[in-house]
Amino acid sequence: MESNQLALQEKIYLLPNGNITTPKGYTAGGLHCGIRKSKLDLGWVYSEVPASAAGVYTTNLFQAAPLKVTQESIAKENKLQAIVCNSGIANACTGEQGLKDAYEMRQNFANVLGIEEHYAAVASTGLIGELLPMEKINQGIASINDEENAGPARFETAILTTDTKEKGMAIQFEIDGKTVSIGGAAKGSGMIHPNMATMLSFITTDAAVESQSLHTALKTITNKSFNMITVDGDTSTNDMVLVMANGQAENQPLNESHPEWQVFIEGLGLVCEMLAKEIARDGEGASKLVEVQVSGAVTDEAASAISKSIISSNLVKTAVHGADANWGRIITAIGYSGQQLDPTKVSIGLGTIPVVENGMPVPFSEEDAKAYLLKDTIVIYATLGDGNGKATAWGCDLSYDYVRINASYRT
Structure with missing residues (x-):
């Protein structure tokens, strides 16, 4: 800040x-x-x-x-x-x-x-x-x-x-x-x-x-x-x-x-x-708040679109719910955001745990990542290295209860 x-x-x-x-x-x-x-x-x-x-x-x-x-x-x-x-x-x-x-x-x-x-x-x-x-x-x-x-x-x-x-x-x-x-x-x-x-x-x-x-x-x-x-x-x-x-x-x-x-x-x-x-x-069926912080985008607008793409991905949301450090889903969401970026400059972190640096995976402890993803507030960091644009988006995990709640909403 x-x-x-x-x-x-x-x-x-x-x-x-x-x-x-x-x-x-x-x-x-x-x-x-x-x-x-x-x-x-x-x-x-x-x-x-x-x-x-x-x-x-x-x-x-x-x-x-x-x-x-x-x-x-x-x-x-x-x-x-x-x-x-x-x-x-x-x-x-x-x-x-x-x-x-x-x-x-x-x-x-x-x-x-x-x-x-x-x-x-x-x-x-x-x-x-x-x-x-x-x-x-x-x-x-x-x-x-x-x-x-x-x-x-x-x-x-x-x-x-x-x-x-x-x-x-x-x-x-x-x-x-x-x-x-x-x-x-x-x-x-x-x-x-x-x-x-x-x-x-x-x-x-x-x-x-x-x-x-x-x-x-x-x-x-x-x-x-x-x-x-x-x-x-x-x-x-x-x-x-x-x-x-x-x-x-x-x-x-x-x-x-x-x-x-x-x-x-x-x-x-x-x-x-x-x-x-x-x-x-308080999302329906949610068990945790997810925050996505994007920095280094070409513009703030680009960062906003990328953060929304990550936070809206059902695959990212279900991985967070299952405490699965599947960073490939985050990379995928960044890639289909439609924004200009250099894939070789993208780095991703789960809290303080780096999982991708300059577009390539880095070794990390699966146990530490799982322990972090079991917390009730999760922060995903995506650093792009293309400019000064930044944005933050918020969402939640996607759980079995979401389906239960909405399958019977009228009853």
């Missing part, structure tokens, strides 16, 4: 019990409305004031109805005040009725909170092709102000599908002498692939940030975090990352010309990277 990045990160503090409501002016909650058999299935986040907002969305051509409604909300003023999300049913591939249901969900949510309709965002995740049970959802929305439904932990739980654990965190740092917080929550476990996936991530901050700068920052950071993870190579219909900045920290509005803009960028990037890694770690 470069020295200026280290210096910036020294100013940022990870809060042990931080969550999406750590930033000033936010509340959240979750309840069971009856979409799922017994689990919480309706969650929301609310800001006391309208907040600058930005979003990024799935690249799948079958965009679900909630994404269209949310994009319309943000487009009106580049602001949001609240987000409502259901799990269990995705409201995707549901035609005109699905779009009407998403609008109805937004309208009723805004009415209960007493906010402008276009200040409300809608998200859904779950089974594709089924209509939402709107009577149940509307009854749930009517109860969101009930005290027993409040709390960020309930929100984190309500948005999950096949996830095995909640994903939430927060950090703090100073800007203009004011304490600024960024919090986040995410869901995602299967159908995770670079360029968005069956993934939702919601980020809040009490920093004051100009809307266009927030949008540019989120797009750039997403390409280095959420778009650098994979579980199974599938890209879904409902994925989005939303960020709200409500200005309650009372700093001077942030943009690219602010002297402490890079502190904010480093903080937002850290939150996105940590949430992305938690999604990759």
